[in-house]
Amino acid sequence: MSNNTEKIKFYSGENIPLELHKVRIVQKLHLVPIERRLEALHEGGFNTFRLDTKDVFLDMLTDSGTNAMSDKQLGAMMSADDAYAGSQSFVRYQKAVEDVLGKKHLLPVHQGRAAENIISHAFIRKGNIVPMNYHFTTAMAHITQYGGKIEELLYDEAYVISSKHPFKGNMNLEKLEECIKKHGASNIPYIRIEASTNLIGGQPFSIENLRGVREIATKHKIRLVLDASLLGENAWLVKQREEEFKNSSMAEIILCMTDLADLVYFSARKLSSSRGGGICTNDYAIFKELEPLVPLFEGFLTYGGMSVREIEAIAVGLYETLDETMICQSPQFIEYLVKALESKGVPVVTPAGVLGCHVDAMRICAHIPQTQYPAGALAAAFFLISGVRGMERGSVSNQRDEYGNETYADMELLRLAIPRRVFTLSQIKYVEDRMTWLYENRELIGGLKFVYEPPVLRFFMGGLEPISDWPEKLIAKFKEDFGDSL
Numbered sequence: 348m349s350n351n352t353e354k355i356k357f358y359s360g361e362n363i364p365l366e367l368h369k370v371r372i373v374q375k376l377h378l379v380p381i382e383r384r385l386e387a388l389h390e391g392g393f394n395t396f397r398l399d400t401k402d403v404f405l406d407m408l409t410d411s412g413t414n415a416m417s418d419k420q421l422g423a424m425m426s427a428d429d430a431y432a433g434s435q436s437f438v439r440y441q442k443a444v445e446d447v448l449g450k451k452h453l454l455p456v457h458q459g460r461a462a463e464n465i466i467s468h469a470f471i472r473k474g475n476i477v478p479m480n481y482h483f484t485t486a487m488a489h490i491t492q493y494g495g496k497i498e499e500l501l502y503d504e505a506y507v508i509s510s511k512h513p514f515k516g517n518m519n520l521e522k523l524e525e526c527i528k529k530h531g532a533s534n535i536p537y538i539r540i541e542a543s544t545n546l547i548g549g550q551p552f553s554i555e556n557l558r559g560v561r562e563i564a565t566k567h568k569i570r571l572v573l574d575a576s577l578l579g580e581n582a583w584l585v586k587q588r589e590e591e592f593k594n595s596s597m598a599e600i601i602l603c604m605t606d607l608a609d610l611v612y613f614s615a616r617k618l619s620s621s622r623g624g625g626i627c628t629n630d631y632a633i634f635k636e637l638e639p640l641v642p643l644f645e646g647f648l649t650y651g652g653m654s655v656r657e658i659e660a661i662a663v664g665l666y667e668t669l670d671e672t673m674i675c676q677s678p679q680f681i682e683y684l685v686k687a688l689e690s691k692g693v694p695v696v697t698p699a700g701v702l703g704c705h706v707d708a709m710r711i712c713a714h715i716p717q718t719q720y721p722a723g724a725l726a727a728a729f730f731l732i733s734g735v736r737g738m739e740r741g742s743v744s745n746q747r748d749e750y751g752n753e754t755y756a757d758m759e760l761l762r763l764a765i766p767r768r769v770f771t772l773s774q775i776k777y778v779e780d781r782m783t784w785l786y787e788n789r790e791l792i793g794g795l796k797f798v799y800e801p802p803v804l805r806f807f808m809g810g811l812e813p814i815s816d817w818p819e820k821l822i823a824k825f826k827e828d829f830g831d832s833l
């Protein structure tokens with residue numbers, strides 16, 4: 348399947364993403380007045396996770412479980428085989444995993460973090476180290492929960508927000524060797540590599556780099572675990588950016604990547620536009636070691652806590668990951684928004700990655716110290732003036748260290764997720780318009796402070812409040828410029 352959008356040219360020369368799908372089910376949206384949006388922020392502790400969708404216009408919180416499903420996925424859900432054990436839906440899921448990811452043994456789990464729990468439970472002992480390109484919130488929480496520690500081994504380029512490096516998610520091979528030397532291979536249960544590294548702006552690794560990681564893992568007899576939640580997009584970017592693979596199919600690229608890993612896990616909420624997860628491997632010994640944990644934590648081995656209907660949707664969704672006209676949709680819209688914002692001077696993570704457009708709150712809110720959570724403040728301010736819900740990916744999303752001290756994020760980002768095939772270009776233009784306005788009025792944004800801080804994954808349910816009356820000042824300026832516009 349080729350990426351036809353690249354072959355379609357506009358007579359005007361305009362370069363915009365063109366959808367190769369039609370919309371057949373729609374959901375009505377509401378844009379509530381700015382005064383209501385401020386109330387909603389107060390009710391939700393200035394935390395966009397705690398907003399109700401009835402107050403949200405464009406939901407750009409995440410692509411997790413919110414990508415549009417295809418007619419074929421919905422159709423397959425109708426022919427699910429309801430059975431506690433031995434369901435044929437699971438057989439179809441196994442076949443899809445073997446065909447698309449090249450792994451024979453599959454353990455179903457209800458979502459990505461459930462896979463992380465099982466892998467950490469099986470392999471992490473107190474004091475262990477898990478080297479990784481970069482952490483993801485839930486991956487790190489599970490590793491530390493079982494007494495392990497993580498080491499992030501990116502190249503310096505990865506931390507440069509405005510960059511041209513095509514593979515900022517690459518693992519630093521020299522640092523990996525040093526890390527193994529320092530801690531000893533026996534203290535490293537596995538190396539974790541994440542596709543389309545989420546928290547640094549959805550940035551991919553190259554296959555050349557993954558081959559290097561594999562070589563080191565083999566040399567030291569350490570397992571290599573691949574977090575494949577965003578594997579499809581990483582593969583698509585490999586095709587665009589890595590010379591060796593420019594003529595390869597998505598199927599070939601994906602198999603090439605999964606082949607290099609001993610164990611692959613994923614959130615199907617991302618990978619297959621449905622809701623669930625999985626752990627897969629060709630190593631029978633690893634499979635047998637993890638197997639008993641699935642009935643313990645998740646459910647029987649042929650459903651793993653998922654509905655059989657979702658399992659059918661995952662199977663179809665995995666095959667659809669190989670369709671470039673589907674997988675390119677989100678990265679192309681992101682690239683459009685990134686370039687549009689960049690042209691207006693708004694600092695964003697470049698090159699455009701996957702999952703969403705990442706806005707640099709550290710620069711936009713340079714007047715807000717990290718102790719007052721600039722990315723959280725930007726997320727709240729942007730919702731207030733637009734009704735668009737993004738997600739804080741900065742220090743609020745960080746966890747405290749083992750002594751309870753605050754740790755500050757390397758990057759303070761506001762993530763505006765663009766789930767696959769959900770938004771139209773005029774909606775993206777609205778985001779561009781409102782973000783440009785907010786950028787021009789950035790001095791009006793103020794900081795936040797915690798009033799309720801949960802002990803684990805605090806960003807989900809944490810409560811914050813503004814440290815001054817900055818939201819009211821922002822509303823006054825909005826009214827001045829937009830009059831009675833929503």
Ligand code: F0G
Nearest residue numbers: 409411458459460483485545576614616
């Ligand atoms: N790994 C990665 C790279 C992820 O992005 C996520 C989830 C998970 C694991 C956990 O999977 O949510 O199914 O339990 N990311 C979502 C996000 C939450 O919004 O980026 P899960």
